[in-house]
Each structure stands twice: as structure tokens, then as C-alpha cells.
Amino acid sequence: MTLEQFHVSGDTTLTWLNGGDTNMDGGAMFGVVPKPLWSRKYPVNEKNQIELRCDPVLIQAEGRNMIMEGGIGRGRLSEKAMKNYGVTEESSVEENLSDLGLSPDDISDVLMTHMHFDHSMGLTKETAEGRKPMYPNAVIWVNEIEWEEMKNPNIRSRNTYFKENWDAIEHQVKTFKKEKEVVPGIRLIHTGGHSAGHCILNISRGDREIWHMADIMPTHAHQNVLWVLAYDDYPLDSIEKKQEYTLPAIEQGAWFMFYHDYKYRMLRWDENGKEIVESLLREEAEESE
Numbered sequence: 001m002t003l004e005q006f007h008v009s010g011d012t013t014l015t016w017l018n019g020g021d022t023n024m025d026g027g028a029m030f031g032v033v034p035k036p037l038w039s040r041k042y043p044v045n046e047k048n049q050i051e052l053r054c055d056p057v058l059i060q061a062e063g064r065n066m067i068m069e070g071g072i073g074r075g076r077l078s079e080k081a082m083k084n085y086g087v088t089e090e091s092s093v094e095e096n097l098s099d100l101g102l103s104p105d106d107i108s109d110v111l112m113t114h115m116h117f118d119h120s121m122g123l124t125k126e127t128a129e130g131r132k133p134m135y136p137n138a139v140i141w142v143n144e145i146e147w148e149e150m151k152n153p154n155i156r157s158r159n160t161y162f163k164e165n166w167d168a169i170e171h172q173v174k175t176f177k178k179e180k181e182v183v184p185g186i187r188l189i190h191t192g193g194h195s196a197g198h199c200i201l202n203i204s205r206g207d208r209e210i211w212h213m214a215d216i217m218p219t220h221a222h223q224n225v226l227w228v229l230a231y232d233d234y235p236l237d238s239i240e241k242k243q244e245y246t247l248p249a250i251e252q253g254a255w256f257m258f259y260h261d262y263k264y265r266m267l268r269w270d271e272n273g274k275e276i277v278e279s280l281l282r283e284e285a286e287e288s289e
Contacts (some may be wrong), residue, residue: 002283003096004265006257009206014062014257016282017096017263019056019122023049023086029218041221043262049086051262052218053282054118056093058100061205062183065102065108066109067135068201069213071122076164093134099256105268106281109182110172112142114198115150116272120165120258132282141182143190145174146197156233157195189224191216191245193238194229197240200245209254210266216242217261220267221275223250247273 022060026048035048040171044050051176059066074090081087088206112119125134131169142150153161165171173240181187185205191198191249201212217223218256225242248272249256267279 003099004280004283006266006280008061008208008210011063012203012205014203014206014210014266015058015096015100015108016068017056017058018089018092019054019069020073020091021053021089022054022072022118023047023088023226024052026050028230029233030222031228031232033227038221038227042219047173050219052118052121052260053258053262054059054091054221055259055261056122056165057212057257058097058102059186059203062121064108064183065106066111066182066186067107067138068111069113069119069275070110070134072118073122073125075126076121076124078087085118090197094261095121104135105137108113110138110140111182111186111188111201112140112146112199113212113259114146114195115142115158115165116195116215117162117165120150124165124168125212126266131164133169133172135172138172139174140169140172140189141180142173143188143199144174144177145190147173147175147198149196189236189245191241193234193241194232196233200241200285210257210270211245211249211251212253212257212259213242213246214259217256219258220256220261220264221259223269223273 004016026044037259054117056071057068114128124131150161179189186203188199189199200214203210225239228238232238251271255266255268266280267276270277
């Protein structure tokens with residue numbers, strides 16, 4: 001498997017790793033948007049499910065190896081859960097890192113936009129000695145609101161915040177309030193919306209401006225500010241933050257990167273957001289065209 005890479009500038013490179021594949025209900029992923037509209041923009045299977053990759057991004061900058069998001073891990077879900085979440089592939093992040101001459105021990109920071117199960121399961125692994133951190137030497141950056149809800153979920157969020165995804169990494173977690181610049185030009189920004197502590201990621205290095213809108217715009221088909229998820233706890237906040245960050249970035253010609261998109265790793269729209277003018281495709285998606 002070839003790993004897709006994008007050279008940002010200078011010493012900064014993005015590499016997509018294989019964090020596993022899920023297939024989730026399309027109606028839930030597009031909320032109140034009618035299926036005849038969203039299905040024109042994103043393929044759907046006979047079970048009304050859409051493919052959602054869970055692929056962490058290795059960010060190399062300032063001599064550090066950072067990972068954004070955790071993937072779904074391997075051996076972390078029961079057979080029933082695998083079926084419910086439409087898992088067709090589990091993580092091979094360790095093998096990917098090895099192909100790059102790295103190991104999980106070499107990761108210095110993990111940048112989490114939020115801690116829902118499909119983003120956080122790959123932060124730990126099951127071993128003969130019990131559950132252990134996947135990245136034992138890393139600082140795991142999480143918004144403080146998100147971390148608090150992760151540990152104390154409510155009646156709704158307990159279906160995605162699991163103790164098994166935080167108990168082995170608690171000592172590695174560092175929290176922040178509004179914003180955290182991990183290295184110059186790479187920062188997590190609190191938005192709320194999808195969850196109370198949800199964050200987006202901005203990379204501004206050299207002449208590149210890159211946004212990862214995480215799950216307030218999980219795929220390219222969610223570009224419309226009104227197309228938000230039924231999974232969003234605060235959908236009006238998702239809409240507001242998409243207006244605040246996405247629209248100006250499109251006008252300025254910024255890149256958008258994705259964790260979940262079945263087809264695009266990154267893309268850039270024209271200033272009106274009508275046409276994709278430049279993109280980096282997933283290898284499998286490129287071969288299927």
C-alpha cells in the first residue's frame with residue numbers, strides 16, 4: 001500500500017495512515033438533508049450506509065512526529081460492534097509507521113479534535129499484559145471540555161465516550177481551553193458543535209493554509225454550511241463555525257484535509273466553492289476512477 005503524502009513547506013509533511021474503515025448510516029451523517037440531494041455528492045450502499053475512513057495523519061514538522069486523530073485501532077471492537085459500525089478494515093498504523101522508518105515510540109504529540117470512539121480507539125492497544133498506550137512517549141492534546149465529557153459522559157454521549165478509550169492514556173493527556181499551538185503554525189481551535197469540546201486544526205506554514213474541519217465537515221460533501229450531522233450535539237454551533245472558518249478559507253484558496261472522506265485526502269475549491277480546482281486523492285479512489 002502506498003501512503004499518500006503532501007509536502008506543505010520546508011520541513012513540514014503530511015502522511016495519511018490507514019486507521020480503518022467504517023460504514024455509517026447516510027441519513028444520520030447528513031441530518032435533515034434529503035437523500036436525493038446528498039446521495040448525488042457521496043455514494044451510498046444498499047444498506048443506506050456511506051463509507052467513512054478513519055485515517056490518522058502523520059504531521060512532521062519542527063523535527064517532531066505528530067499524529068492527528070487515532071483511528072479505530074485493531075482488536076478494540078466486539079464482533080457485534082464491528083457489524084453495527086460497518087467496519088470492513090481495522091487499523092494498520094503500526095505497519096505504516098514501520099514503512100516510514102518509525103515506530104509508535106517516535107510519536108511526540110497526538111492532536112485530537114474530539115474523543116468519539118471512531119477517533120480515539122486507536123490511542124490504546126490490547127496486549128497480553130492488558131490495555132496500554134499506543135504512543136507511550138506522546139503528549140495527547142485534548143480540549144478540556146471534551147476531556148471532561150469523555151470521562152463523565154451524559155445519557156447521550158455515553159454511546160461514544162468509552163472508559164476503555166481513556167483509562168490507559170489518562171497520564172498522557174494535556175488539556176487546553178480555546179486554542180493550542182502545538183508547534184508554530186499548527187494549532188487546535190475549539191469550536192464545539194459536533195460535541196461540546198470539538199476542535200478543528202489549522203496548519204499555516206510557509207505559503208500554505210490548511211484546515212481540518214474534523215466532524216463539522218467530515219467529508220467534502222458537507223461543505224454546505226447547513227449540511228450538518230444528526231450526530232451533532234449542537235448543530236447550530238456547527239453551522240456558525242462553518243460560516244466563521246470555512247467560507248473565508250474557501251475564498252482565500254485554502255486547502256481542506258480530511259480524516260473520514262472516502263475519496264479525498266485534501267482539496268481546494270475555487271473562490272466560490274463551486275468547483276474543486278486541486279486535490280489529493282486516496283490511492284484506491286484514484287484507481288477506481
